[in-house]
Amino acid sequence: MTMKTPSGAALLKPETLLTHERGGGARTTPLVSRDLGTTSFITGYTSFDPGVEIPFHSHNCQESVVLMEGDAILDIDGLEYQLKPHDVTFIPPNVNHRFRNLSKTNPMKILWIYATPEATRTLTATGQTNPVSAEHGKH
Template identity: 70%
Template structure:
């Protein structure tokens, strides 16, 4: 069973049993806490990056926190590179352009992300395209 609901409406999620979605370019996302299980004020998930993979520069319409769970990463923000080690945690205000990248040539990188809104969006800096974060979990099934 991938989600265990309790009588109080609490939910236990086991990421290894949940569906992962290919985001393309060597990144995969596993949604965790979301409106379908009862979340009303935030969403969370795990994204895994293959060696050398970077997501494009982007921003969100709400605050975001990212925790590096595994691997070797860099956060690019404000024109600076910030190396991350496991359990380093970031806070990114709404509408701030940033990206995360796996700087390893042979190991995967895994992050836990938390958005302060279930209606979080991602706007790509290069194109200006804005899509709901949840749309990434509906494509490439």
């Protein structure tokens, strides 16, 4: 459920929002998007099943990620960084990275923020680029 105020502000209840399967044990719930009128950023949650890792990729804009639940590894610059809940990352544009759920038994959840509604994801292995919003059924 999304409630809009007279000024255009919004209150979102994530448990009532549509979640999209990304495949491979990852699911995304868009939060702030163009639908709310944003012109400068988008946000959402991605949940990872136990042991899931997403492929190496990069974005055309700055990204910040907050680990909300679980234990994660950030692979970036050829190094591994262990993350605990509430750790925050900043990733510049065009930097290859990925997140992995360190646990084999518990889920992991991140809050992501992209610095533009036109954010793209380029898969490192294939070079394929798609809008992040394509994962949400919206382009």
